[in-house]
Each structure stands twice: as C-alpha cells, then as structure tokens.
Amino acid sequence: MQLFLLILLGIGVLILQSAFPFYLKVAGVKPDLLTAILTLYAFIEGPLPGARLGFIYGLMEDILLGRFLGLNTFCRTLNSYLVGYAGQWLNPENPWAPTLLAFISVWLHYLFLLLPGRLAGFRYPLLPGIVNIIFPTALYTSSLTLILFILLRGGVSWKRGRRKAGE
Amino acid sequence: MFPRRRYSLFLWMLLGGLALFLMGATGWRRDSLGFLEIAFREGLAPVQKVVATVGSRAYGWIEGLKSWRGLQEENRALKRELERLQALNIQLEEHRLENQRLKELLHFAETQGSDFRFVAARVIGRNPTNWYSTLTLDKGERQGIKRGQVVITSKGLVGRVVKVSPNTAEVLLITDRECAVGGLILENRTPGVVEGSPEFKGYLQMIHIPKEAPAEENQRVITSGLGGVFPKGIPIGVIVRIVTEPDGLMKKAIIAPFVDFDRLEEVLVII
Structure with a gap:
C-alpha cells in the first residue's frame, strides 16, 4: 500500500513538473522534486527500500522522457542506495542531514549524466552545466528537502501526540 | 335667577359658539401659529x-x-x-x-x-528536467504530424517535432542544445548556425560568425533555409550581445528569441 502511494506521488510530481514548470522555476531552474522525495525516503527507510524506490522513479522518468532509457534508472537507484547508506551514520533528527544528502545527491546524479552519460550520447558542456544547472538545482532541491523534512517531522510528532492523548 | 337647567344650556351654547369662533379663526388660511401652539x-x-x-x-x-x-x-x-x-x-x-x-x-x-499547410495544436506538457527543452502537443500521427516537421507561432520559430505518438507529439525547442538551425541576420545577410546557449539559459547563440562580419546588437535573425529542415524566412530572435569566441577568430551573437517559450499555449505545425 505504501509503495503504491509512493508511486502515485512520483507520478503526481512528474505531472506537476511537466505541467507547471514556469511556476516552479527559480533562477531559471526547476527543482528536482523526485530527488527530494527519494532522499527523504532513503534517509528514513534505509538503503535497500531507497534503492527500490529510486529504481521505480528513475524508470518512470526515463519512460516519460523517452530518451537514454535506463540512464536515470541507474542514477536514481545508485543515488538512493548511497543516500540511505550515508543516512545510517547521520543523526536522524537533524534536519540538515537530509538537506546535505539531497545537495550531494543532485550533484552525483547530474555529474553522472554529464560525464559517463556522454558514453550514452548525452552531450552538454561541463562548465555551463555545473554553473547554470547543477549548482542552482542542488541548492533549490536541498532547500525544499529541508522544508519537507521539517513538515514531515512536525506531522509525525503531531500524530504521536494525538495517539498518546487517545491512550 | 336662572333655573339650573337653563344655566347649563346657556353654558353649552356659549362654549359651542366659542368653539365655532375659534375654528373659524384658526382655519387653513391663517398665516402664523399662536403663542400657545408654538410653545406646545x-x-x-x-x-x-x-x-x-x-x-x-x-x-x-x-x-x-x-x-x-x-x-x-x-x-x-x-x-x-x-x-x-x-x-x-x-x-x-x-x-x-x-x-x-x-x-x-x-x-x-x-x-x-x-506557402505552407498548418495543423494547430495545444501545448499540454513540458520537459520536467533542467537538461532538455521540449514541449508535448495534443496532436500526433492521427492529425498528420510527422517527425521532423517544423513548429512555429505567429511570433516566430518554436522548434521541430522529434517524437510522435498517435495523439501527441514532442517538440524539441530551438533553445535546446540538440537543436541547431541555419540562421541569417536579416539586415546584412550574415549566415550562421543558431543553437541553444549553454551559458545564457533561455537564450540562443549564433555561432561561427567571422570576426569581420557586421553583426551587431538589435539586428534580427531569421531562418536561412539551409539544411532543408526549416523553411527560409521564419523569425528567430533579436541579437542582444556579441561575444568573441575563445579562439579570437570568430564571434558569436547571443539572441533573445521572439517566442516566449515559458508561456506557449498554442502552436502551428507546418505539415
């Protein structure tokens, strides 16, 4: 059930990003909302569930984009696994931990697209790619991850409080 | 002197007469109120x-x-x-x-x-990533759209169709790095290749212009028709900046496209 809801969330995010990119743009870039969700999920659930969701989201993205099928699948699976793995060593209550992980995750994902992605035919100049896309997207996405994590934590503690009051 | 009954009758008659007098004296034709009336x-x-x-x-x-x-x-x-x-x-x-x-x-x-035959289509989606610049249209193969066809608006060139399904088509915008168009500066006929600018996101660049070529700011760029994909004479944009290329022998022109790609809602596909 949870996986099904997460898949629906992923589809919703892809539709949102393709239907209203103009409203989401800041400094000329759109946020990588899938990375934000994957980072939070892998950080909370661990490397293997993270990698599983990363695989599903990456595949969905590849199918929607219709080019370099497998490139995003591979990047997102690997990235989510690494985020989940690194998350085990970080304080799970600290909101800056997933923020930092999301920042690194965007860098890893996009650098992978820029460098080994060339073998698959993905060509984009390195320096403009880093300055105009990777850095602003990483900053934007990690900021959103921080907000989402705080909201999520607030929601969880509110739910716990209600449960205790019920008891 | 008077019996009591006659006295009473006389008093009534007197009061009646006084009343009649007062009524007559205070009729509609009276100009002002009396002191008592005013005070009251x-x-x-x-x-x-x-x-x-x-x-x-x-x-x-x-x-x-x-x-x-x-x-x-x-x-x-x-x-x-x-x-x-x-x-x-x-x-x-x-x-x-x-x-x-x-x-x-x-x-x-x-x-x-x-000169052309058109199919009007509505923009239903955009590329969700920051790497590609594409649009999805609500018309596809069933409406006669094929891969390679050119997409325009009344303002200028939009791009070309790169993928088609029965009811949708994906358009590669001219701002994408993968889309190269043969261009021509309208004022002095200087030719060049127009492509998406990686340094100035959302802008185009006309590359390989000889250093001596009279390319200047505010000059308009149109399609040259070279290459056979884009018909000649479609407006592309206006030059906003001239930059010398690293080799020092050539220069490039940064072009602001006439079309606002973020707000595109309807387009025409040349079939």
Whole structure:
C-alpha cells in the first residue's frame, strides 16, 4: 500500500513538473522534486527500500522522457542506495542531514549524466552545466528537502501526540 | 335667577359658539401659529424626536430579528452567486485571451497560407528536467504530424517535432542544445548556425560568425533555409550581445528569441 502511494506521488510530481514548470522555476531552474522525495525516503527507510524506490522513479522518468532509457534508472537507484547508506551514520533528527544528502545527491546524479552519460550520447558542456544547472538545482532541491523534512517531522510528532492523548 | 337647567344650556351654547369662533379663526388660511401652539409644539418636538428614533430603531431591530434567518440564507445565496460569477468571469477572460491568440495564429496561417499547410495544436506538457527543452502537443500521427516537421507561432520559430505518438507529439525547442538551425541576420545577410546557449539559459547563440562580419546588437535573425529542415524566412530572435569566441577568430551573437517559450499555449505545425 505504501509503495503504491509512493508511486502515485512520483507520478503526481512528474505531472506537476511537466505541467507547471514556469511556476516552479527559480533562477531559471526547476527543482528536482523526485530527488527530494527519494532522499527523504532513503534517509528514513534505509538503503535497500531507497534503492527500490529510486529504481521505480528513475524508470518512470526515463519512460516519460523517452530518451537514454535506463540512464536515470541507474542514477536514481545508485543515488538512493548511497543516500540511505550515508543516512545510517547521520543523526536522524537533524534536519540538515537530509538537506546535505539531497545537495550531494543532485550533484552525483547530474555529474553522472554529464560525464559517463556522454558514453550514452548525452552531450552538454561541463562548465555551463555545473554553473547554470547543477549548482542552482542542488541548492533549490536541498532547500525544499529541508522544508519537507521539517513538515514531515512536525506531522509525525503531531500524530504521536494525538495517539498518546487517545491512550 | 336662572333655573339650573337653563344655566347649563346657556353654558353649552356659549362654549359651542366659542368653539365655532375659534375654528373659524384658526382655519387653513391663517398665516402664523399662536403663542400657545408654538410653545406646545416646541416643547413636544424633542420628546417626539426621541420617541420616533427609538421607535424606528426598535422596529428595525424587531424586523431584523424576524428576517435574520431569511437574510442569512439570502447572504449565502448571494455569496454562492458571486463565486459562480467570479469563476465564470475568469473562464470568459481565459476564452477571450485564447480567442485573441488563435486569431493571431489564424491571421499568420492565412498570410502564409499559399506557402505552407498548418495543423494547430495545444501545448499540454513540458520537459520536467533542467537538461532538455521540449514541449508535448495534443496532436500526433492521427492529425498528420510527422517527425521532423517544423513548429512555429505567429511570433516566430518554436522548434521541430522529434517524437510522435498517435495523439501527441514532442517538440524539441530551438533553445535546446540538440537543436541547431541555419540562421541569417536579416539586415546584412550574415549566415550562421543558431543553437541553444549553454551559458545564457533561455537564450540562443549564433555561432561561427567571422570576426569581420557586421553583426551587431538589435539586428534580427531569421531562418536561412539551409539544411532543408526549416523553411527560409521564419523569425528567430533579436541579437542582444556579441561575444568573441575563445579562439579570437570568430564571434558569436547571443539572441533573445521572439517566442516566449515559458508561456506557449498554442502552436502551428507546418505539415
């Protein structure tokens, strides 16, 4: 059930990003909302569930984009696994931990697209790619991850409080 | 002297006569009020005023209380009506703007009609990533759209169709790095290759212009027709900056496209 809801969330995010990119743009870039969700999920659930969701989201993205099928699948699976793995060593209550992980995750994902992605035919100049896309997207996405994590934590503690009051 | 009964009758007659006299003397034709009347009226007026005000307000309150439920219901109904009319107004405004855009497209199609045949399509999606610049249209193979066809608006060049499904088509925008167009500076016929600028996102660049070529700011760029994909003469954009390339032998022109790609809603596909 949870996986099904997460898949629906992923589809919703892809539709949102393709239907209203103009409203989401800041400094000329759109946020990588899938990375934000994957980072939070892998950080909370661990490397293997993270990698599983990363695989599903990456595949969905590849199918929607219709080019370099497998490139995003591979990047997102690997990235989510690494985020989940690194998350085990970080304080799970600290909101800056997933923020930092999301920042690194965007860098890893996009650098992978820029460098080994060339073998698959993905060509984009390195320096403009880093300055105009990777850095602003990483900053934007990690900021959103921080907000989402705080909201999520607030929601969880509110739910716990209600449960205790019920008891 | 007078018996008691006669005395009484006389008094009544006197009073009646006095009354008749007073009635006659104070008829409609009298110009002013008497002293007593004035004093009485003036003394009574403030009291009357207060009583009238209190009465009026009390009546209003009572009526208000009586109609409170009715007013609430009416208020709710009016609010609902207002919301409905506001929504309708937005819808009408949307239709008016759409009509305006379609009229522009139609006018453009009519003026170009002898040269091209068009299919009008609506933009239903954009690329969700930051790496590609593509649009998804609501028309595809079934409406006669094929890979490689050129997409324009009344303002200028949009891109070319790269993928087609039965009812959708994906358009690679000219701002994408993968899309290269043969361009020509309108004022001095200087040719060059126009592609998406990686340094200036959302802008185009015309590369490989010889250093001596008279390319300057504010000059307009159109398609040259070279390469056979894009027909000649479609407006692309206006030069906003000239940059010397690292080798020092060539320069490139940064171009602001005529089309606002973020706000594209309808396009024409040349079939």
